[in-house]
Amino acid sequence: MSRSAHPAGPRHADVLPEGHYAAPPTDLNVLDPKVWSQTVARTADGGTTVGGIEVARLAEEFGTPAYFLDEADFRARCAAWRDAFGPDADVFYAGKAFLSRAVVRWLHEEGLNLDVCSGGELATALAAGMPAERIALHGNNKSEEEIERAVAAGVGRIVLDSFQEIVRVAHIADRLGKRQRVQIRVTVGVEAHTHEFIATAHEDQKFGIALAGGQAAEAVRRALKLDGLELIGIHSHIGSQIFDMAGFEVAARRVVGLLAEVRDEHGVELPEIDLGGGLGIAYTSDDDPREPHEIAKALNEIVARECEAAKLRTPRISVEPGRAIVGPTAFTLYTVGTVKPLDGLRTYVSVDGGMSDNIRTALYDAEYTVALVSRRSDAEPVLVRVVGKHCESGDIVVKDAFLPADVAPGDLIAVPATGAYCRSMASNYNHALRPPVVAVRDGEARVIVRRETEEDLLRLDVG
Numbered sequence: 001m002s003r004s005a006h007p008a009g010p011r012h013a014d015v016l017p018e019g020h021y022a023a024p025p026t027d028l029n030v031l032d033p034k035v036w037s038q039t040v041a042r043t044a045d046g047g048t049t050v051g052g053i054e055v056a057r058l059a060e061e062f063g064t065p066a067y068f069l070d071e072a073d074f075r076a077r078c079a080a081w082r083d084a085f086g087p088d089a090d091v092f093y094a095g096k097a098f099l100s101r102a103v104v105r106w107l108h109e110e111g112l113n114l115d116v117c118s119g120g121e122l123a124t125a126l127a128a129g130m131p132a133e134r135i136a137l138h139g140n141n142k143s144e145e146e147i148e149r150a151v152a153a154g155v156g157r158i159v160l161d162s163f164q165e166i167v168r169v170a171h172i173a174d175r176l177g178k179r180q181r182v183q184i185r186v187t188v189g190v191e192a193h194t195h196e197f198i199a200t201a202h203e204d205q206k207f208g209i210a211l212a213g214g215q216a217a218e219a220v221r222r223a224l225k226l227d228g229l230e231l232i233g234i235h236s237h238i239g240s241q242i243f244d245m246a247g248f249e250v251a252a253r254r255v256v257g258l259l260a261e262v263r264d265e266h267g268v269e270l271p272e273i274d275l276g277g278g279l280g281i282a283y284t285s286d287d288d289p290r291e292p293h294e295i296a297k298a299l300n301e302i303v304a305r306e307c308e309a310a311k312l313r314t315p316r317i318s319v320e321p322g323r324a325i326v327g328p329t330a331f332t333l334y335t336v337g338t339v340k341p342l343d344g345l346r347t348y349v350s351v352d353g354g355m356s357d358n359i360r361t362a363l364y365d366a367e368y369t370v371a372l373v374s375r376r377s378d379a380e381p382v383l384v385r386v387v388g389k390h391c392e393s394g395d396i397v398v399k400d401a402f403l404p405a406d407v408a409p410g411d412l413i414a415v416p417a418t419g420a421y422c423r424s425m426a427s428n429y430n431h432a433l434r435p436p437v438v439a440v441r442d443g444e445a446r447v448i449v450r451r452e453t454e455e456d457l458l459r460l461d462v463g
């Protein structure tokens with residue numbers, strides 16, 4: 001990401017600290033459609049709406065902090081992925097990004113499949129009526145109980161992550177009198193991050209079975225021998241928040257290489273490959289994500305080319321976007337509690353949530369932006385850090401962004417692109433009550449995950 005200290009600009013230029021942040025936008029009242037969900041708009045009187053409803057009204061009805069999820073945008077993104085890949089491929093939404101019963105129903109209605117990676121996610125998927133054959137079970141250490149529930153339910157595939165698991169799943173399937181469709185997750189020797197991929201030190205992580213050293217080929221050998229398993233393909237997931245297709249290209253080439261090896265050794269052409277998820281989104285105006293149709297075109301071309309070279313039938317492709325579907329569809333709405341200008345540094349704006357509703361900034365140094373959404377302001381931009389109310393100095397929601405200098409207690413500010421890995425990673429630190437998720441669509445708002453209450457907290461505390 002090319003960031004530079006903001007050049008000489010508004011009055012504060014002389015006191016801006018060195019740092020990595022984008023220059024202030026020319027007009028803080030404009031919301032960049034790249035980072036805000038589709039139906040977010042500013043109103044003539046300076047407010048902001050989502051799904052046709054004023055955020056001030058939403059704050060009054062549902063309180064803050066709260067996540068507001070733009071249902072129309074979510075469905076549109078599902079449809080875009082589904083249509084981009086077409087009927088000869090499968091799109092699996094990665095449930096870990098954000099999962100609730102309503103979301104499962106939307107996915108079902110929009111024709112997507114669903115990845116789960118725990119018993120809890122599986123239970124949610126099944127409770128909301130996702131057909132089991134459209135569910136894939138992931139995870140590097142699935143419990144016997146989780147495997148058993150998945151096999152018994154009839155999930156469409158289990159992605160095997162270790163040698164022990166090959167045997168474990170086969171035994172459980174045998175015991176239940178089933179033949180379980182499985183893929184083997186391989187590590188292809190590429191780890192992709194935001195703007196580059198790393199072709200070394202990749203196997204030094206907990207997921208998958210290495211292609212290197214013939215490990216993956218050995219896993220295939222073992223899986224093909226077991227009656228309880230129907231090996232349908234190879235799986236690869238190379239990282240997250242990826243913008244560059246080069247990492248996928250290397251991954252696809254290596255996975256197809258394994259398919260060719262398997263054909264040569266066993267006379268079997270495995271019918272599917274899964275290229276994982278990890279496609280990036282715009283957290284700030286500096287990010288330029290690709291559209292699903294560009295991604296589909298690139299992946300299809302890469303796989304077709306590699307298969308042609310290896311004289312293999314092109315396998316059915318699947319992909320697993322999580323963040324790219326739900327990430328941009330939600331924002332977190334906060335109420336400003338205190339504003340502390342630190343001379344020569346920046347202004348700290350404290351909100352009524354924090355690392356308990358968005359751990360990504362503390363965990364990954366993630367970048368976000370923020371906007372004043374309850375009113376219009378023409379005050380000059382000041383460099384702010386949006387911080388939470390937790391007892392940690394690392395409790396930062398937005399590290400560097402600009403807000404109008406007159407931002408004040410009681411203002412509503414919103415952080416966009418918080419649909420993925422925010423509510424799903426939320427905690428009760430400091431006995432915070434996890435915020436609700438409110439779905440907004442066509443002038444109607446409805447709670448899909450309710451706010452936690454102190455009663456909820458005390459119910460678990462049985463001492």
Ligand SMILES: *Cc1c(COP(=O)(O)O)cnc(C)c1O
Nearest residue numbers: 094237240277278320321322323
């Ligand atoms: C996390 C994960 C995904 C989704 O990643 P995103 O960055 O949300 O797209 C897909 N597949 C697997 C196996 C994952 O672990």
